[in-house]
Amino acid sequence: MLEMYRYALKRLNRESAQVEVIIAEDGHQALNRIRGEKRFDLVIADLYMPVLDGFTLVRKIRANPSTQTLPVVAVSGGGPDARREAEESGVDVYLQKPVRFVDVLTTVKLLLKIRS
Numbered sequence: 001m002l003e004m005y006r007y008a009l010k011r012l013n014r015e016s017a018q019v020e021v022i023i024a025e026d027g028h029q030a031l032n033r034i035r036g037e038k039r040f041d042l043v044i045a046d047l048y049m050p051v052l053d054g055f056t057l058v059r060k061i062r063a064n065p066s067t068q069t070l071p072v073v074a075v076s077g078g079g080p081d082a083r084r085e086a087e088e089s090g091v092d093v094y095l096q097k098p099v100r101f102v103d104v105l106t107t108v109k110l111l112l113k114i115r116s
Helices: 002-014 027-035 054-063 080-089 101-112
Strands: 043-046 072-076 093-096
Touching (some): 002 101, 043 054, 054 080, 072 101, 080 093
Parallel strands (some): 043 072, 072 093
16 A cells, blocks of 8 residues: 555656655654654554554644644544544544545645645
8 A cells, every 4th residue: 555655646746746755664663754854744644553553643743843733644444433533633634545546646735735
């Protein structure tokens, strides 16, 4: 799935944006990368990642002043409870699995203000 997201997001490079996609294998690795020196413009996180789940990842992003406004898209196959918890955690957009690539691209363009 990660490679499919990467492929879909790289399509934005053919349009008007230059997008670099960085993948983390789990929530802990994602948090370490977000806290690193590189500045991120957007996070797409599965809510049920190993090691550190997406709910906790989002709460930690929102708790840090340097990342609290970082746009976060949650992707999940969970039901209404997962959506509710994700929204309470502070996600900007919740995408229900199965996610269509067009929905991912539309969401990313909207959050990053990319024009087609």
